[in-house]
Amino acid sequence: MKEIITDIQEISAYKFFYVDEWLDSNTISRSYNGVSLVYVLNDIFEDTSINYHIMQGQKVILTQGSVIYDELPEGFFRLPQGESLDSLFISDTKTTEVLPILRIKEEEFTQNKIEVVRIGKENSNSTNRLATLTGYAINTNTKNPISDLALVIGATDKGTTTNSQGFYSIEIPMGVHTIEVSALGIHGVQKKVIVYGDGQLNFELDESFEVLDEVVVEANRDRNIEQTIGGILKIEVKEIKNIPMVLGERDILKVATTLPGITTAGEGASGFNVRGGNTDQNLILLDHAVLYNPSHFFGLFSAINPFTSNSADIYKGNIPAEYGGRLSSVFDIRTKDGNDQNFSGEASIGPITSNLTLETPIIKGKSSFLIGGRATYSKWILKSLKEESLKNSEASFFDIIGKYKHKINENNSLKLMGYYSKDAFNITTDSLYSYSNRAFSMEWEHKFNERSRGVLILTNSQYKFDIEFNGNSVNDFNLGYSIDETEFKLKMKYLPENTHSFDYGFSGKLYRVEPGQIEPLAGESVVEPIVLPKEKGLETALFISDDFEITKKLSVNAGFRYSLYAALGKSLQRIYENGMPRNENTLVETQEFEENEVIKTYGGPEARVSARYFLTPDLSVKASYNNTYQYVHTLSNNTTVSPTDTWKLSDLNIKPQRANQFALGLHKNINENEYELSLEGYYKRSNNILDYKTGADLLLNEIVETNVLQGQGKSYGAEFLVRKNHGKLNGWLGYTYARSLIQFDGTAEEEQINNGNFFPSNFDKPHDISLVTNYKFNKRFSLSANFVYQTGRPVTYPLGNYVYEGIEYTFYSDRNGFRIPDYYRLDFSFNIEGNHKIKKFAHSFWNISIYNVLGRNNPYSVFFVTEAGQIKAYKSSIFSIPIPTITYNFKF
DSSP: OHHHHHHHHHHSSOEEEOOGGGSOOOOOOOOOSSOOHHHHHHHHTTTSSEEEEEETTTEEEEEESOOOOSSOOTTTTOOOTTOOGGGGEEEETTTTEEEETTOOOHHHHHGGGOEEEEESOOOTTOOOOEEEEEEEEEETTTOOBOTTOEEEETTSSOEEEOOTTSEEEEEEESEEEEEEEEETTEEEEEEEEEEOSSEEOOEEEOBOOOOOSSOOOOSSTTHHHHOSSOSEEEEEGGGOTTSOOGGGOOOHHHHHTTSTTEEOSSTTOBSOEETTOOGGGEEEEETTEEOSOOEEGGGTEESSOTTTEEEEEEESSSOOTTOOSOSSEEEEEEEOOOOSSSOEEEEEEOSSEEEEEEEEEEETTTEEEEEEEEEEOHHHHHHHOSOHHHHTOEEEEEEEEEEEEEEEETTEEEEEEEEEEEEEEESSTTEEEEEEEEEEEEEEEEEOSSSEEEEEEEEEEEEEEEEEEOOSSTTOEEEEEEEEEEEEEEEEEEOOSTTOOEEEEEEEEEEEEEEEEEEESSTTOOOOOEEOOOEEEEEEEEEEEEEEESSSSEEEEEEEEEEEEEEESSEEEEEEOTTSOOSGGGEEEEEEEOTTOEEEEEEEEEEEEEEEEEEETTEEEEEEEEEEEEOEEEEOOSSSBOTTOEEEEOOSSSOOEEEEEEEEEEEEEETTTTEEEEEEEEEEEEEEEEEEOTTOOOTTOTTGGGSEEEEEEEEEEEEEEEEEOSSSEEEEEEEEEEEEEEEOBOSSGGGBSGGGOOEEOTTOOSEEEEEEEEEESSSSEEEEEEEEEEOOOEEOOEEEEEEETTEEEEEEOSTTOEEOOOEEEEEEEEEEEOOOOSSSSOEEEEEEEEESTTOOOOOSEEEEEEETTEEEEEEEOSOOSOEEEEEEEEEO
């Protein structure tokens, strides 16, 4: 800018007056020809806080924000009756200087060394007396965002806090203000600001290392009663290390199952059931990329590394309009940003796994890289055992994640994430099962101005499994399956005023599925190779939502999403008679579709509406409604989720799933948020949910539509949570009453299950109780406990035998007509923190835990074996004895 001003002075008679420090160092590239000086100055100062005034004699006065007026508006000196113009001025007797009484005294700016900052630029044509102040708060050392930083505008009743990204926005009157910012563990600062118009004020704050008495950490203290959207759970990873889990592993998703409304089909079962929904109805996102199987060891461990994770937001009530493609919930898991100031890391050593995470700056203060890896040495342990049945088995996994963050400038930042995990296991020596997840995401965030910013997101995800049978026989084979998706998403945010917040954008997702192939493993194998035709689908959506305040008590979040799905060729689609069961006898014709030709389209509007009303300052009621579409399905005839379950795209014969959910809840804070209480009820109806016919064969089935049924479901329940947030004893108690019922009532008997009546789904578990507690003896020692009780899940039992035409058959009950025994478990852990000296290489943490203290033989499943002409029932368990664990963690 200074060079531009110098050039203007050299080619003209204009003389500029300014202070060098006012002009920033950003490069400007412009070309002008035949334009006025006013045009040039308006252009180069448009995005700055610089104003200008052209005086007679070709003098140009630059100012920081303020406008120079050469005449007063009419009526400026409109005085009360009986007062004169002289009453507006006072005389300084020491200097005989006449001073305006409205003058801001210089000593007010400099006392106590308070920094003075000018914000925005005054506009002489504007009548608006309010300005929007925005900005980010970051840690000076780590450059990480500071969330829940309190900003208070002095002499007003206005204030706000920063969000998880360190961002804040507040509307204040133009003029002079004192802003104070504070947070626990952060040195508070005070700044004097002169606000001329909309602008940005960022804070770079130092950590505070003071020796304090007992303190209470409260992040978003009243978030549970204030936020408009209901049914949200937020898990902070740093808060879960004391919760006892199997084999001492920290696990975000396992902690989620201790909260109301989220459960699993059983111990060691993969996937989650949220408010009566199937496991495939949950959208698991890792930095925006989808994870199709977020588990290791059949669900015993999560595939999400806790050392690299920052937080998880779980939407189980009203799902925001930006998310789509699933009916029940969204698990939005975010990886933490790397340290761009210093090299740091965290590690743990346990009986089964080890974990290591490293963070390093690439360009100090601008870019960083984080890498984390976790692996198990259970394979080595199994090989060392004397028990032959276990010695020849294998069970191993690993996962690795890397993240690069680069702050390009004040308005642009880039994040790249890559993730890969793999499991391999075999129970017999001739079969090896393996499955893997791959995910990539790119996130470019751009700030257009103080009120508008956007994020451009590109992701790719893949899930696949392989089964290798090598029994040195003529039946050796290799079987595989994979699903791959690529998504492009643009999300915009606009803050028109203090009471509104708009989110809008669009997304497009391409699915590619290889439904399965089998090939002989060796030349002497007689297995016939089979390759099922590939599937392809395109899902697009437009979305918009507004979170706005109607009154001080009532706020509404209204969202709209329109999704459209197209099944694409190349494909052969079978057409069956209308109203008849799908089988070979009702097949009418086979229709061929060329590459990328549209086979069938589905879609429609999706409403996402939630409202919050304050009954009292610490009691709110929330209500919500949302309807959703889901265009992908899992094919499984297992009671619980298996790694060999396959995903199927909607096509000519399989319709997308749909759901409508209503929810109502009360949220209460007691004793200044020492206790939180919530009670939520919900009712959900689903259509076109998928299940298998009795005796169905779903794997490597080219006509799979003849082996499945689509019906309807209903689920309803109530969720109660009481949480104690601080004190020596803290934790929560959650109780859920939930029913999940499904119905398949076709026109023909083969399309009916249980005579077309509603019956319990595989994951219908009416009662679920979780108690998580932690007692702190002092700053270093604490004791934690975890108790879980669940109703046994439904199961189908054989009732007897019968003989028909000389052949003996088994007669079974209605599907899911009985239940396995109830499940309950108690865990303990003793936690030992290292000393809290500041100057030490690493901070250590020991966790000594006992999983299943009572030795409860909880059944994972019930199965039946015919022995000596009699049917006998057996139950299998995962952990039937107490499992002690010692884990050592350290952070540097």
